Amino acid sequence: MAITDVGERPTEQHxxxxxxxKVGALGLVSSLVIGVASTxxxxxxxxxxxxxxxxxxxxxxxxxxxxxxxxxxxxAAYYYMNRADPDCGTTxxxxxxxxxPKSGWLxxxxxxxxxxxxxxSLSQIAGSYTFSxxxxxxxxxxxxxVTFVGVIWIVVMTLIxxxxxxxxxxxxxxxxxxxxxxxxxxxxxxLAKVYGGGIAHSVRPSIAWLDxxxxxxxxxxxxxxxxxxxxxxxxxxxxxxxxxxxxxxxxPGVAALLSTLVLVLIYVIVSIAAQSFHGxxxxxxxxxxxxxxxxxxxxGSPWNKLLIIAVLTSSSASTxxxxxxxxxxxxSMAVHKAFPARFASINPRFLSPGFSTxxxxxxxxVWYVLLTLISPNVLENSILALGFGIAFYYAMTGYAxxxxxxxxxxxxxxxxxxxxxxxxxxxxxxxWAFFDSIFVYSNPANSAGRAWFTFIHFNVHIxxxxxxxxxxxxxxxxxxxxxxxxxxxxxxxxxKHPDFFKRDREAATSLGASAPxxxxxxxxxxx
Amino acid sequence: xxxxxxxxxxxxxxxxxxxxxxVTVARAFAARLTIVFGYEPNPMGGESSDYRHQLEALGQGxxxxxxxxxxxxxxxxEIEQLVVxxxxxxxLLEAAIERQALVIVVGGSGERPxxxxxxxxxxxxxxxxxTVPVLVVPTPE
Numbered sequence: 001m002a003i004t005d006v007g008e009r010p011t012e013q014h015x016x017x018x019x020x021x022k023v024g025a026l027g028l029v030s031s032l033v034i035g036v037a038s039t040x041x042x043x044x045x046x047x048x049x050x051x052x053x054x055x056x057x058x059x060x061x062x063x064x065x066x067x068x069x070x071x072x073x074x075x076a077a078y079y080y081m082n083r084a085d086p087d088c089g090t091t092x093x094x095x096x097x098x099x100x101p102k103s104g105w106l107x108x109x110x111x112x113x114x115x116x117x118x119x120x121s122l123s124q125i126a127g128s129y130t131f132s133x134x135x136x137x138x139x140x141x142x143x144x145x146v147t148f149v150g151v152i153w154i155v156v157m158t159l160i161x162x163x164x165x166x167x168x169x170x171x172x173x174x175x176x177x178x179x180x181x182x183x184x185x186x187x188x189x190x191l192a193k194v195y196g197g198g199i200a201h202s203v204r205p206s207i208a209w210l211d212x213x214x215x216x217x218x219x220x221x222x223x224x225x226x227x228x229x230x231x232x233x234x235x236x237x238x239x240x241x242x243x244x245x246x247x248x249x250x251x252p253g254v255a256a257l258l259s260t261l262v263l264v265l266i267y268v269i270v271s272i273a274a275q276s277f278h279g280x281x282x283x284x285x286x287x288x289x290x291x292x293x294x295x296x297x298x299x300g301s302p303w304n305k306l307l308i309i310a311v312l313t314s315s316s317a318s319t320x321x322x323x324x325x326x327x328x329x330x331x332s333m334a335v336h337k338a339f340p341a342r343f344a345s346i347n348p349r350f351l352s353p354g355f356s357t358x359x360x361x362x363x364x365x366v367w368y369v370l371l372t373l374i375s376p377n378v379l380e381n382s383i384l385a386l387g388f389g390i391a392f393y394y395a396m397t398g399y400a401x402x403x404x405x406x407x408x409x410x411x412x413x414x415x416x417x418x419x420x421x422x423x424x425x426x427x428x429x430x431x432w433a434f435f436d437s438i439f440v441y442s443n444p445a446n447s448a449g450r451a452w453f454t455f456i457h458f459n460v461h462i463x464x465x466x467x468x469x470x471x472x473x474x475x476x477x478x479x480x481x482x483x484x485x486x487x488x489x490x491x492x493x494x495x496k497h498p499d500f501f502k503r504d505r506e507a508a509t510s511l512g513a514s515a516p517x518x519x520x521x522x523x524x525x526x527x
Numbered sequence: 528x529x530x531x532x533x534x535x536x537x538x539x540x541x542x543x544x545x546x547x548x549x550v551t552v553a554r555a556f557a558a559r560l561t562i563v564f565g566y567e568p569n570p571m572g573g574e575s576s577d578y579r580h581q582l583e584a585l586g587q588g589x590x591x592x593x594x595x596x597x598x599x600x601x602x603x604x605e606i607e608q609l610v611v612x613x614x615x616x617x618x619l620l621e622a623a624i625e626r627q628a629l630v631i632v633v634g635g636s637g638e639r640p641x642x643x644x645x646x647x648x649x650x651x652x653x654x655x656x657x658t659v660p661v662l663v664v665p666t667p668e
Contacts, residue, residue, distance in 0.1 A: 034570055086576040166569050237573050317571070324572030335577045346585050348538055351566050353578065525585045 038234035040318035050287020067228030073426025077401035089332030098404035109486030114389030115326035123150030158361025222436035226387030388479030398427025541634025565618025
């Protein structure tokens, strides 16, 4: 890969295959840390615990368990698609190859929109927990000041990604370790106090909480899954970054397995502990700062600050693992001529995708402020809307895997299970959750805040399905609306730049084979 | 075999100053010059292959500039161009150790010592970790 003028100096030892993947970068611990830190357990719980109980009540732990299944299945698709093509466009690139450029473009749009939708919730949590950390609980509830700190949060995080500041591997391990330990201590303390008695509205844990078949309705299950998919979002990084790990044969599997165990256990234990402490209703009515509300009673002052700090460090990791991949997605789309070339430019000084990173930060701020102005409940709307985006592009990834490897699916039992059945089932579950949730959230009573578009009014029964709407829930408008904006944008890009759309669908030649480059063209590199 | 001088070059003012010093040193020791550009995307950002390709293209352009500038200073110098997919400090160390280099030449953080401290400046890291002598060239005013 190096240009050698005199003498020989091959850098092949850094390269695996023709894709420029580096071998020798990541050990087991680093892979594990990246996967779990990207998923951001403390932040995910803080953002979603109240919403999950709002949808399924005391069955929250079962949702935590069952929502992992589609994620695990889709992770198989990630793993195998990444083997063929580790482009940072991920789903965009894979869907373009397997299903076609139009679907690929929309999948790429889906990634960007989903990354955008999570930003207000991250900033909201960061803003509110920052005030809670300093005991300013009044300000933590004040929309203006929380938004103010939230905007600063986005600015700082964007700059960190732009300049390329990285924590050392050791610091990351320490932060994540602390986060996990604090969550476990929190859960154990809460359970001990519940069994000790004397806690108002406390409920002793029941094994039925883990049984998803006891969830009262399919709609509740679907929307519960859509919320809970969010808490595992980012976990796929554990699977994909492993392609770069030291022992590429063993590390990926072990790291994925360990991170799975860590996450599922944490989510199940914390959700059991949290809802048994003051009951599910407490979580629902404190959904905006659920961990902060519980921490005071469970851990007492000043130990509750530890949990707040864990949520903040977790949010900062999650913000970074949102901005970095978002910027890389638009970079990849630009490299492959599906986006304006500027998005591919690299800042020569900091070596980051400069334009993409700064623009994503700026758009995030605009979106966050806009959402705060039009929606009374930013967090709830964001998380609910987010589910649609994640389900959309994860499902697309699953379908892309099956289609791309269509000639290899029946070659062996292993390939049938991992590149056929698992991705397909994962994609189907997410597709079902996506569409069923549309029905659920089309009823504004199930969505946060007021109804939008109240001129839409119907109440019908078709084929046994009850369709009712008086206006549309704001979460649905945001979730589906932002995805749909992609359609006209894609068509406009297609008219102006038809090159990207002139390509044939591809199929894998074999299971381990690297795919040929998606685009041969040269794109201007620097800002 | 002629000894090797390893130069860290990223196109910044500091690295340009380092380049002219490195050429002087190479000439004095009748050494060959290895120009190194190192890059590594943050692993927290997930997949990175086409990003890496962009970085590599950028690095090759930067190193080619340095090559031309060094040639202009000394037309007879033996020069090697290297773009390494490792963090800058690590790529310099690896290149230097492998070539048993006499010295690694880098530019200082210049007028932005605080930014350098936040970013983890390359000379700072090298001075602490290098097993090869390091020459830090101040950026001219």
